[in-house]
Amino acid sequence: RQEILKWNGWGYNDSKFIFNKKGQAEFTGKRYRLSGMVLPILKEWMEKTLGASLEHKITSRTSLNISDVPPSIVNEEFLQDLRATKISYSREAEDRVFRAHGHCLHEILVLREGMFKRIPDIVVWPDCHDDVVKIVELASKHNLCIIPFGGGTSVSSALECPADERRTIVSLDTSQMNRILWIDERNLTAHIEAGIIGQDLERQLGESGYCTGHEPDSMEFSSLGGWVATRASGMKKNIYGNIEDLVVHIKMVTPRGVIEKGCQVPRMSTGPDIHHFIMGSEGTLGVVTEVTIKIRPTPEYQKYGSVVFPNFERGVACLREIAKQRCAPASIRLVDNAQFQFGHALKPQVASIFTSFLDGLKKFYITKFKGFDPNELCVATLLFEGDREKVLQHEKQVYDIAAKFGGLAAGEDNGQRGYMLTFVIAYLRDLGLDYYVIGESFETSVPWDRVIDLCRNVKERIVRECKEKGVQFAPFSTCRVTQTYDAGACVYFYFAFNYRGISDPIHVYEQIETAAREEILANGGSLSHHHGVGKLRKQWMKESISDVGLGMLKSVKAYVDPNNIFGNRNLL
C-alpha cells in the first residue's frame, strides 16, 4: 500500500492537482470522478481569493533524503526475540518516515522541506491478535515504546514521536490484520480485525450484501482500529451512528493484558462502559486488535439532493428544524457562501453531472426572481438512503421543511458534486503548498443556539489574526455544518492563506490555529467533535474535562500501562 501512496502529501501517487501546460488546473489519475478533468476556473479563484500566482512556485524535493533520517537504534536482544516470533519488521528509512506522521499541515511541511527530530526506530507488522500480544510482551520486557499505526490519517499530531523519547520506538502497523473474521447475519454483526481500511471493509461487506455505513471522509485510508482509537464520526451517522454507536465488542491488548467484555450484547449495565476508556484512547493504552461491529443490509436506493438558502442563518435554522423533527437524511451538510463559491471554482470544463446550477437559467432564476444575493446564498447537500419509496417520502418531507426557511431545491447533481468534492478536497492542499498557500481544517461541536455566532466569530478571528500577524492577503476562511444532533451540530472549518512575505509561516500558522481554537472554546464549542486531541490540542484538555476528569483518565493510564509502553503522549 505504501507504494501507491504519496510519501509527502495526501492520497494516491497518481492523483493530484497540477497546472497543465496551458496554465489550467487539472486533476490527474483515474480514480475519482474528477480525475483527468480540467478545472478552468480554479486558477482564477486561487489568484483572486488567495492572491496566489503561478509565477511564484515552490519546488519541493521529489524524494526522501535518506542521510537526513535519524538512525534506527534497536537493541540486539530485542531483535533476536522479535525474529523468533516470525513477525515481519523493517528498519528501512522510508518505512520508518512513512509512519512518523499523520496529515497535519506542519507534518507535511516537515516532509517537504525538513526532517522529524524523532521517528520510529523499527516498524513491525503483526498478522493477528496473538502477534500483537507477543509484541506488547516483548516491549514490556525490553522497555520499548510502542506507537500503534493504522491508516496514518491522523490530524492531531497523534502519530508524531515525542522528540525526547529515549527508548526504542516501535511503530506497530496494523495493516496486515485486515480480515473479516466472521459475519453474524442473525444479529447483524461482523467481527473484524482492526487494521482493515475503510474502503476495503465496505467493499468486502458489500460482497455479502452488507455495509457498516461508517464513512468518515478519510475512509479510503483510515482503519477500523484508528476509528475506535480516535472516536471517529462518519458522514452517514444519522442512519448508522458514530463509531461509539456501531461497536458491539472491542478487544484491546494492553501491557496489563487483554481487555474485552464477556459477551456481545446491545447494551449492559455493569458500571461505566469500559469501551469508553478504549474509544478515544488514541493509542495511549494498548492496541485495538479486533472489533465486532454492527452491519446493515446495503441500502436499496440512494439519492443525492441539494437546497439553496438565501443566507447562512436561514440554512442553519432549517437544519435545526430538521434535527428537531428528527428527520435528517443520511447526511446533511450546509456550506457557507465562501465554500459554495469555492465549489464553483472546482467546476470542470466538460459539461456533465458537473454543470453548476449557477449556470444559465437557474442562476437567473435564483438571483433575479428569488432575490438571492450570490454573495450571501449558501447551499445544503443531502444524501438519502433506504428503500425507494421511503426515500422519496423522506425527501419530500425535508424539502418541505427547507421551503419554510426560504430554501430552494437545487438538484441532485449539486448534491453529488458536493460529496465527491470532499474526497478530492484533501488533495488540494498539496497544490496550494506549491504556491505559497498553506491551509488546514479543524472542527468542533456546538449547541444549536450558538452555531451562527461561533461560525461568524471564528471566521472573523482568523481574518483578524492573519491581518495582525502580517499576512498580506486576506485568508480563505470558511465553514460548513456537517452533522446535526438533537442538541447541537458539528461545524467544520477550512482556512488557508498565502504566506508570501512572511518569514516564519509555520509559526504564524500555529498562532492562528491556536487563536481559532481559543475562539471556538470561548463560543461554547468543544475541543473536538471527531479529530481527537493528540498532542496538538492537549493544552486545553484540563479546561475541557476538568481537573478531576483528567485525573480519572490518568489513573486509568497508570493502571493499564504503568511503564508507559504506549508512550505516544497523546491526550493527557
Next chain:
Amino acid sequence: KKRDEFEDILEERRQSSDLRYAMKCYTPVIYKGLSACKPSAIKNSVLQSEQVQYVIKQLSKEMGESADIIQEEATEILDEMGHNLHIGAIRFFAFSLSKIFKRLFQRVCVNEEGIQKLQQAIQEHPVVLLPSHRSYIDFLMLSYLLYTYDLALPVIAAGMDFLGMKIVGELLRRSGAFFMRRSFGGNRLYWAVFAEYVKTMLRNGYAPIEFFLEGTRSRTSKTLTPKFGLLSIVMEPFFKREVFDTYLVPISISYERILEESLYAYELLGVPKPKESTSGLLKARKILSDNFGSIHVYFGQPVSLRTLASGRINRCPYNLVPRHLPQRLSEDIQEFVTDVAYKMELLQIENMVLSPWVLIASVLLQNLPAIDFDVLVEKTLWLKGITQVFGGFFEWPDNLCANKAVTSSLALHTNIVSLVNGQVVLNDMGIEDGATEELIFKQALSILMCGAYRNQLLNVFVRPSLVAVALQMTQSFRKEEIYNCFNFLRNMFSDEFIFFPGIALKDFEEGCFLLTKCDVIQVTPQEILVTEKGNSAASFLAAMFRPFMEGYQIICRYLSKETKETFTEKQFILGIRNFAFQLLETGSTQCYEVLSSDLQKNALAAFVRLNVMKKMKITSGLTYTVNKEALSKTEEMFESQIPKRKLVTARL
C-alpha cells in the same frame, strides 16, 4: 502625547444656510452586519425574545398573575422607553440647534480624525459612545455632531426626567433618544425589558448606543465615579460572543463655560433643583443666552472590548448556562467591568480640553479675595507649564499671549469675577463686614462656581498633588512613610477623584515621576526630597486639594461631636451644613466647599467604605452609625498635618 487637531464646525454654519444644512442628504454609514429593520420590529423582537419571555414567565409563576397581563406591562415599558428615529425630527433639531448653538457658543471644535476613526468603527463592530457628562447640551451636541458628519445617530440611554418635558421629550425620542427610569432597582421586568432592548440594538448594530458612565451630570465638573449597570449590559453580548467585538469610544466634551454653572452651585448648596420642565429649560436659555465661549469635543480612539478582555475572562460561566437566562456576573467579570469603566473615564479625562480660565480659577482660589492682574497672568502661565508636564490638554494657540488669554477669560466669566482697579476679584468676596448667613451663602456660591472650574484640573493633578500633600503631612523624607500617607489619602478620596482600582503604588510612582519631571522633588531609592526651587510649587499643588482635606476634617469633627446614635443621610447633610455655617460665621474656617453636598456625600461614602461609619438598612430607608474608634484614628491621620510647619527643604 500626541493629540488630534480641532476643527470649528460652527464656522461653516455661520456661512451657509441652516435650512439647507438641515435638509441635506443624510445617509450615514452603517454596520456591515446590519439587518435593517424598523423600530417597531425591534420592539417586537425584544418583547418576543427568550430573555424577556423568560422573565415574564417567572414573574407570572411567582405572582400568580397571568402572563398576558405582564406581557402587557412589558409592552408599556417598551413604549415608554422606545426610541423612534424620525428624519423629520432630526432635521428640525439640526435646524434649531444650529440657531441655538450659534447664539450660545463662539466655537464648537471637534477632532475630525476622531470622527473618521469612529466612522470606521461603526462599520466594523457595534459601537458604544461614552461621553463625559457636564450639561444637558452633551447629548444634543453629540447627536448634532454625528448628524453633521453624516454618521448614524446614537440611541441614548437618557434619564426619565426628560419625559416631563412634553414637547422636547417627544422630539428627543423621535431623534433617537430612548429613556430609562432613574431607578428601577427592584423592578425585574423593567430591567429585563430595558437590558434586552439595549442589547438588541447593539447586536443588530442598529445604531451606536450612547450613555453616560457617570450616570448623571457632574455638578462639580469633576468626573464622577462610574456606574456599572449599563456598561455591563452593553458588554454582555460580547461576553456571550453574540457579537465578535464591541467598540467603546470615550468622548470628552469640555465647556469653557458651563450653561448650568449657577444652577449647579445652587443645587450643591441644597437649594432644590427646579424640575426639568420645558419652560424651565427655555427660560434658562433666555437668561443665559449670553456668551458661553467654546466647546471642545474630542472623540477618543475606539477601544476594542475584545482586546481589553483578552486573557482576562474565564469563559466557563457563559458556556454552561443557556445564554438567555439572567445570570449574576461572576466576580472576575464584575472586576473586569469595573476596570473598563475606570479606564474609559481616565481616557475621557485625558482628552478633556482645559481652558485658560481653569488655570485662572485655580490661582484665584488660592489668593482670595483678590489678586493683582499681572501676578495672576504670571501665575497662570506658570501653572500652565506644570499642567502640561502633567499631561493636561490645552487649546492655547502658541501666538496667543497670556495677557490676552486671561483678559478674554475674565470677560467670559464676569458673573464670577470682576476686574477692579487692576485687581481681579471673586464676586461677593470683597465685602468684609457682617458675616451673615446670606452673605456666606452668596460667597459660597461664588466659590463653588469658581471651584467647578478649578476642579477640571484636579484629576490631572491628583497623583502628584497627593504626593505633595503626603510630603506636607508626614514631614518626612522616608519614601515608605510618604507612600503610606499617599495611600491613605488615595483611599479616602477614591469617591472624589478617579483612580484606576488597585494600583496605588503605580499611582504613587507616577505622582513622584511627574513631580521629578518639573523639578519639585528628587527621588532616591529610599527618600523623597523637596527641592529648594520646588517648595512653592509643592505648596501650591498641595493647596489645590486643601478644600477636600479641610472639608473631610470638618466632617470628622462634626461626626465626633454628633450625639445621635443613628441618623439618616438627610440628617447628616443637614447637620454638617449647620455646623459648617457656624464655623464660617465665626471665621474659624475659610473652607466654603464643605457646604457642597457633593463633598458631603462623597465623604459619607468614603467613611462607610473605610468602616468609619456603618450603613444599615431599615424599613424606612438607610441609617448610619459612627464607629468612634475608627473615626478618631482617621481624625488623627488628618490632624498630623496641623500645625502647618514649613515644608522640609532639601539642602542642595
